[in-house]
Amino acid sequence: MLMTNGRLLRWTGIAVLLVTAMLGVGHYQAKATQSGAVSEGSAPPFVIEYYYKAKWGHADEFLALFKKNHYPVLKKEMELGRILKVSMTAPRYHTTEDGRWDYRVTIVFKNAAIANDNFDSGPLLKQLYPDQETYKKEEQRRFEILDAHWDLPIKEVDLDGR
Numbered sequence: 001m002l003m004t005n006g007r008l009l010r011w012t013g014i015a016v017l018l019v020t021a022m023l024g025v026g027h028y029q030a031k032a033t034q035s036g037a038v039s040e041g042s043a044p045p046f047v048i049e050y051y052y053k054a055k056w057g058h059a060d061e062f063l064a065l066f067k068k069n070h071y072p073v074l075k076k077e078m079e080l081g082r083i084l085k086v087s088m089t090a091p092r093y094h095t096t097e098d099g100r101w102d103y104r105v106t107i108v109f110k111n112a113a114i115a116n117d118n119f120d121s122g123p124l125l126k127q128l129y130p131d132q133e134t135y136k137k138e139e140q141r142r143f144e145i146l147d148a149h150w151d152l153p154i155k156e157v158d159l160d161g162r
Contacts, residue, residue: 043110043111043112043113044111045084045109045110045111046108046110046111046112046115046153047106047107047108047153047154047155048106048107048109048115048151048152048153049104049105049106049151049152049154050104050105050106050150050151050152051101051103051104051148051149051150051151051152052101052102052105052146052148052149053100053101053102053146053147053148053149054102054103054145054146054147055145055146055147058145059102059103061145062103062142062145062146063103065138065139065141065142066105068138069129069135069138069142070139070142071086073121073124074086074107076124076128077119077121077124081110082109082114082119083108083109083110084108084109085106085107085108086105086106086107086108087105087106088103088105089103089106090104101148115153
């Protein structure tokens with residue numbers, strides 16, 4: 001999903017992402033049914049990479065806000081068993097501006113169904129951040145300083161298989 005100053009592009013991107021995710025879950029469920037792996041416990045992990053491109057000079061501020069307001073929520077979801085692993089990387093060198101990103105967050109969900117369910121994080125957010133006004137203001141700022149943000153579900157490719 002690309003974020004710009006225009007809300008239409010933002011909401012269109014969200015809609016496309018949701019439709020893509022739903023289609024992906026449907027495809028995954030069909031493949032699981034065909035292979036006989038229908039129980040949630042036997043479903044493979046589902047990995048999504050989240051890319052963040054901060055406005056020039058704001059990457060450190062973005063990282064500080066991410067660590068303060070979003071990472072604790074992801075850690076709580078790990079405690080709940082929804083997420084298996086969270087990691088963040090940053091490029092060592094730079095690329096062209098059109099291909100630039102500042103941070104890639106990789107989240108390994110327990111399975112595709114959990115990654116795409118409508119988990120209500122509201123209770124977690126209220127527990128972790130009793131001062132909701134400050135939390136919401138800082139989260140708004142975290143996204144204001146981005147030039148772009150996109151989510152990319154990924155899959156492993158077996159190089160030794162057919």
